[in-house]
Amino acid sequence: MIIWAIAKTTVGDALRRKVLQVFLVVAIGLIVLSLSFSQTLSFSSQRGISADLMLLKSFGLGMMALAGIFISLILGVSLIPQEFERRTIYTILAKPVKRYEFIAGKFLGALLTLAITTGLMGITFIATIVAKTIGAHNIVDVKSVSALQAKADSQIAFFDVNMIWGVALVYLQFMVLSSIVLLFSLIFTTTVNFFMGAAVYVVGFMSTVVTSLGGAEGANSFQRAFFKTIYYVLPRFDQFNIPNQLLHPEAQVTNMASYTGLMALYGLLYTLLALVAAILIFERKEV
Amino acid sequence: MNVAEAIVVEGLCKEYRSRLGDRMLAVNNVSFTVNEGEIFGFIGPNGAGKTTTIKTLLGLLFPTSGKAIVLGRPAGDIEAKERISYLPESPYFYEHMTGAEVLDFYCQLFRMDKVARRKKVGELLERVGLGKDGRRALRQYSKGMLQRVGIAQALINDPDLLFFDEPTSGLDPIAHKDIQDLILSLRDQGKTVFLSSHQLSDVEHVCNRVAIINRGELVRLGTMDELLHAGRTIITLACANEQLIEQIKPLTAHFAQDGDLAKFYVEAEDDVHKVLEIARGKASLVSVVPQKQTLEDLFVEIVREGRK
Numbered sequence: 001m002i003i004w005a006i007a008k009t010t011v012g013d014a015l016r017r018k019v020l021q022v023f024l025v026v027a028i029g030l031i032v033l034s035l036s037f038s039q040t041l042s043f044s045s046q047r048g049i050s051a052d053l054m055l056l057k058s059f060g061l062g063m064m065a066l067a068g069i070f071i072s073l074i075l076g077v078s079l080i081p082q083e084f085e086r087r088t089i090y091t092i093l094a095k096p097v098k099r100y101e102f103i104a105g106k107f108l109g110a111l112l113t114l115a116i117t118t119g120l121m122g123i124t125f126i127a128t129i130v131a132k133t134i135g136a137h138n139i140v141d142v143k144s145v146s147a148l149q150a151k152a153d154s155q156i157a158f159f160d161v162n163m164i165w166g167v168a169l170v171y172l173q174f175m176v177l178s179s180i181v182l183l184f185s186l187i188f189t190t191t192v193n194f195f196m197g198a199a200v201y202v203v204g205f206m207s208t209v210v211t212s213l214g215g216a217e218g219a220n221s222f223q224r225a226f227f228k229t230i231y232y233v234l235p236r237f238d239q240f241n242i243p244n245q246l247l248h249p250e251a252q253v254t255n256m257a258s259y260t261g262l263m264a265l266y267g268l269l270y271t272l273l274a275l276v277a278a279i280l281i282f283e284r285k286e287v
Numbered sequence: 288m289n290v291a292e293a294i295v296v297e298g299l300c301k302e303y304r305s306r307l308g309d310r311m312l313a314v315n316n317v318s319f320t321v322n323e324g325e326i327f328g329f330i331g332p333n334g335a336g337k338t339t340t341i342k343t344l345l346g347l348l349f350p351t352s353g354k355a356i357v358l359g360r361p362a363g364d365i366e367a368k369e370r371i372s373y374l375p376e377s378p379y380f381y382e383h384m385t386g387a388e389v390l391d392f393y394c395q396l397f398r399m400d401k402v403a404r405r406k407k408v409g410e411l412l413e414r415v416g417l418g419k420d421g422r423r424a425l426r427q428y429s430k431g432m433l434q435r436v437g438i439a440q441a442l443i444n445d446p447d448l449l450f451f452d453e454p455t456s457g458l459d460p461i462a463h464k465d466i467q468d469l470i471l472s473l474r475d476q477g478k479t480v481f482l483s484s485h486q487l488s489d490v491e492h493v494c495n496r497v498a499i500i501n502r503g504e505l506v507r508l509g510t511m512d513e514l515l516h517a518g519r520t521i522i523t524l525a526c527a528n529e530q531l532i533e534q535i536k537p538l539t540a541h542f543a544q545d546g547d548l549a550k551f552y553v554e555a556e557d558d559v560h561k562v563l564e565i566a567r568g569k570a571s572l573v574s575v576v577p578q579k580q581t582l583e584d585l586f587v588e589i590v591r592e593g594r595k
Contacts, residue, residue: 009392091437
């Protein structure tokens with residue numbers, strides 16, 4: 001009950017933050033506008049609907065990820081420090097509230113906020129794709145594309161269920177990133193935490209580059225150990241980004257549902273570890 | 288521990304360390320007890336260690352050394368927190384919430400069910416005079432109204448022990464009086480109140496015992512009668528010559544000449560008699576006025592002594 005009460009208050013507070021609202025509105029606006037971009041470029045007349053949808057999916061998921069990462073960072077870095085700044089933490093922790101309940105409540109609130117924002121962006125994204133698919137089926141110019149392409153286009157479903165898995169994976173990476181910045185917020189200042197969180201995301205996103213650096217010719221044992229540690233310690237955010245799989249069905253992911261389930265398990269485990277570390281630090285933190 | 292003791296503090300020390308390793312002793316070997324049903328005043332200048340002591344008793348800060356027991360449990364214990372409450376100086380709440388919502392939130396922290404919460408919130412809003420303003424957002428509240436919400440949240444669990452940190456800071460006289468009356472009503476209900484305030488007249492008026500802390504150290508502790516001595520006596524003489532004044536001066540704390548009148552400020556009662564004896568027949572006695580020492584006098588004296 002206590003965790004849920006703190007979570008609800010956190011959601012109410014977070015959704016009223018102007019900076020979050022701006023990111024959300026801009027992201028949703030750009031996802032909707034992507035419909036007109038693709039029409040302007042008129043890919044469908046040259047390369048078929050599938051190329052057009054590829055552009056839309058790529059843009060939409062990218063926009064969601066970008067906005068969501070900023071929202072996760074902004075939300076995560078201020079989640080606990082803001083309670084100190086506003087002194088609301090004193091009256092809460094003076095009540096029979098265990099410290100882990102406070103951290104869990106704040107984090108659950110952040111997850112719910114991210115779920116709402118990702119949900120809104122996701123619905124917009126899926127609606128945009130469906131609208132484009134319906135529109136493209138009606139206007140496709142058979143003369144301008146090959147017969148084979150026209151046949152393939154006519155077989156494209158109006159609704160691709162993989163889009164839901166795509167949105168879910170985007171949300172999972174926000175969850176992991178939020179747990180990391182929440183942990184950092186108990187150690188670093190807000191500004192340092194913001195950049196640290198962003199750095200963790202970027203390096204985690206480039207995990208394949210990191211592992212290549214570790215195995216590169218000429219790398220000494222220290223460098224190998226360093227890059228190997230980074231590779232294993234930081235979350236592999238690139239694995240959550242499946243636009244490639246979503247855009248190119250021929251890619252290695254054959255079952256999006258099981259892949260998403262596996263990534264959810266990985267994300268939950270990582271989040272749990274970060275959360276336990278945050279609780280252990282907060283238990284000893286003076287307020 | 289005696290069951291009649293609500294708070295026991297023994298040799299409490301709290302040291303802050305900066306990131307650069309600098310150390311600052313905020314509370315230094317402080318010991319006191321607060322009895323159940325007592326209004327205990329805790330006063331000191333800014334930075335004396337009052338809020339640090341309160342936060343340590345609430346478990347928000349951890350003592351560097353020493354012991355802090357609250358309602359028979361170590362400070363910060365969840366069971367003890369069920370029976371205590373805290374009103375910070377200028378309480379801050381989530382501004383997007385209404386008065387009723389914020390109280391409902393705090394009720395949830397005591398695991399109260401929805402029906403109990405609704406009843407409690409209504410009662411509390413009425414009690415603090417916000418019955419008609421409960422549905423307004425807190426951002427529309429004045430400072431006095433926010434303080435009333437702070438009081439309401441401090442009364443949710445019908446606490447046995449209340450910590451009030453500067454409860455009247457920045458309030459208008461009406462709100463100030465209401466809080467003073469609330470503290471007195473809590474005393475009548477047998478509650479224990481730990482009151483930290485700069486309003487020394489309030490402390491003098493409502494507290495059974497007072498502790499004065501300065502530079503982290505407890506410098507005085509006792510009842511008002513024990514702390515405040517009888518005070519000075521001002522003896523005013525007319526037509527006193529130089530020789531007589533010089534004869535009396537060593538017995539006085541302070542001397543002032545006002546035209547033909549000579550004012551002698553005498554501390555000890557014995558010295559009052561001696562001065563009157565010396566002056567008999569040599570000058571006209573205008574008045575003998577005893578001045579009772581106030582808590583403010585004592586406080587100023589202690590703080591000034593500490594600065595020397």
